[in-house]
Amino acid sequence: MSKPKVAVIWNASCGGCDESLVDIEDKIIDLADKVDFVLWPCAMDFKYNDVAAMKDGEIDITLVNGGIQNSGQEKIVKLLREKSKIIVAYGSCAWLGGVPSLINLKNKKDSFAVNYLDCPSVINPGKKVPMAKSMADGYELELPEIFDTLYTLDDVIDVDYYLPGCPPMPAMIINALGELLGGKLPPKGTILSPDISLCLSCSRNGTKPDRMVMGEIQRIHEIIADPDQCFLNQDVLCMGPATRDGCGYPCITGNMPCTGCMGPMKNQDQGAKMISALGGIIDGYDEEAVDRILDGIPDPAGTFYRYSTAASYLGRRREKNR
């Protein structure tokens, strides 16, 4: 009997998801024994043409990490969709857009300006920026077209399952692959972590007062954090309440507040939810006092929507009609 075929592909992401697969340690050897990798650009040498030559649905599971930000990524995930029985949005970028999707608060032009023109360490006298088509030595060169908006994977193709995390934790990966390869398929669309907030399992939840109030907001480097107290109770923003359980809270154990990488509960907008929750606990008598407290959040988008801008109510910043 032939082994199940597995593909792994990397889009608009940092590469951490690819690394997380290796991070399952010796289990990767078991995995390599049990499955045939048919595409894993980061680790193995296969060509896209090999995939194109496969029959539809021939790949059992494809793990897609990263959001979709250019035409090349769009093309390969559409191809993989045709060839795969199961598509897993692997990691928070594929599911929600992730950190790269903060670019949706700007646009391509602004991002090119920052990266290729205005950046102090860049010398670019010709003011060249990436273009889909360009001429060099009389040849026309073609590169994937970069989009103005970063899309989540399910904006572009049909997705079967979602594995959250930045990156997903080893135990979650092993569980998820075990389940999917074992044929125990959960309902389509399932997010493969508990649909309940991190506070449920957090070791510090018991230290919280019933009636929580925040009279100021400090950043973690501004205080010496008590290693046992709920961060919110120490006036430090922790995204845990609006974030899924299942990671085993390694950040909290390392005395750092949750930044929300596991994403929101089902059908919720992570940032909007956390902002609404703060609305109830910010302790300011009038607007001025509230403003003063909120000054403690210098980067609201990066705090509340760090991993989910593309999938959020914000989606992207609308350009004004010119």
Add this chain to the structure above:
Amino acid sequence: MPEESKKNKKTVLFLCKCSSNISDTVDFEEIKKWAKKQGDIDIAAVSNLLCSPDGKKFYTEILKSRDAGKVIVAACSPRLHEKTFRGLAEECGINLGMVQMANIREQCAWVTPDKTEATEKAKSIINSALNRLGRSKEIFRRTMKAEADVIVIGGGIAGMEAARTLSRAGRKVRLIEKNISLGGSVMKSEDLAPGMECSPCLMAPILAEIRDDKNIDVITKAEITEITGFFGNFTMKVKKRPRYVEENCISCEECFKVCPVSVDSEFHEGLGKRKAIYSLFPGSVPAAAVIDREHCLHFTDNSCSACVAACPFGSINFSQEEELLSIRAGAIVVATGFTAGDVSRFSQLGHKSLDNVITSPEFEILSGTNGPTGGRILLKNGKEPQSAAVIHCAGSIRDDGIPYCSGICCTHAVKAGVMLRKKYPSIRIINIHNDLVFGTPREFAFYREAGANGTEFVKCSDLASIKISALSPAGLLKIEGDGITAVEADMAVLVTGFMPPESAADIASMTGAELDINGYFIPDHELLNATGTGLDGIYTAGCASSPLNASASVVQARAVSGDILSRLIPGKEIELELYTSVIDREKCAGCRLCISSCPYRAIYFDHDTKVSVINESICRGCGTCAAACPGGAIEANHFSDEEICAEIEGILHD
């Protein structure tokens, strides 16, 4: 009802013309045609005026005869008639949740003049209601048991009035007072303006009535330590401090004569003396005297027991102990009164530093027959005053004092002159004011009459500029200020404003009722429920919500009593809010952030099951917690995301 028969029930659309209010701009024939094409509407019925007696009959007849299960009423705002049509539908056996209003009057006919546009808009609004109705769940009325007893905090005129009004209806009332006996601020006045009734004479029968009332349990020297619960079911913990004098004391005052200690009397604003065993005034309720533990020689150095020997009733009991009471009640009336504004920080007014400069509360107590001088107002040198200046708004309407106008002190200011003239007919009275505020025609007439009788009214352009100095050697006071020629007078009365007492803030924090920036309780609704607070069952009367005179305080006390009597009826259960929020225990991670978000304190944390729980008898269904729950574990009943999204989709679709 079996599920199967429910399924066959009809969906009925009522279209109300509202005479011609709606039908002038919405084409009803077109709507009917459109409705026929919507698969989900079985019957479309047009009425001229659905809320009229004929209309209601038409409504119920159709519901009964056509086997209706779901109803859309396309008419006016749900604020007007949702209750009406839900109630009627309920009588026809249709669940409350299955009746949906489509507001095609205020949100359509009245604001969309073009007939074609209005008709299209009406279709969208009806479609929205129809779409929502598809996701609506049934709503059931619920009731719960309630206590009919009442707690009244504050034994001033407002608190006493509430207590005796409630008692007359047979209610058990606990009247809680922090002082040693009842009476409050009104007891410290001699006459009440503008009628100039004798205040102690008015109060005496009220005090006696309360003393003899078996329904009213007076708890004095009380400190409230905890208030929990909700409308119909409050629990209050009260510390009752010892008097060291038993209840059989009739205040014969024999002990006062022998007590060797003399200290400044608080009741007399520090202008008179009292003993270490004392009562506030003759005829106090409760009658029993009190031993001031701080000054009594028995407690300080065990050197005296003169009162024990003098007491003919054996009432002295040095070993009395503090009692901790736990009281249950259905409603709480907060009648905490006021404290007078403080002028000590305004040194240029000369209070305490200059002779013959007194505040209005000091003036009140000095003019009282139960006061330290038996009602005589004399200068420091023992002479009668020939002239007096009355300074309005002392320490008020300034950012560093009371920042607002109390609204009732101008009448007090006029009264001071009137009382002085009554004692010394030839006295010259000069009232120095900026604005003048009189709340009623009678108060205004009182002011005009004082003017006619010789009181001079001098307008100062800025009362904060008033400076009082002593003119030696005559002993006269000189009062200077912007826009006035300097006034010379034998004495000056500084009329202070009204402030909430500190105890109001304690009660607010214990109950969660909100205070405004000045420390007054914020009314539930300024016009419609001025004596309610944001928390159902916590009421205010008198100065707790704003400065009020005695008459208005009594009116409020009676209003509160009426509201309580109409809502808390012994043996009758209270109806709970229809649309409460609900926490899904399976999805609640116990983060507790909802608890602070609830303006009604309806949510508590269950430490056994580690989830937050909504007390449905307090919840008013505002939905704040549903928005705030970061885990999406809370849903507002009847306003779920699903229902709201369905409504929006219905509007947006063709």
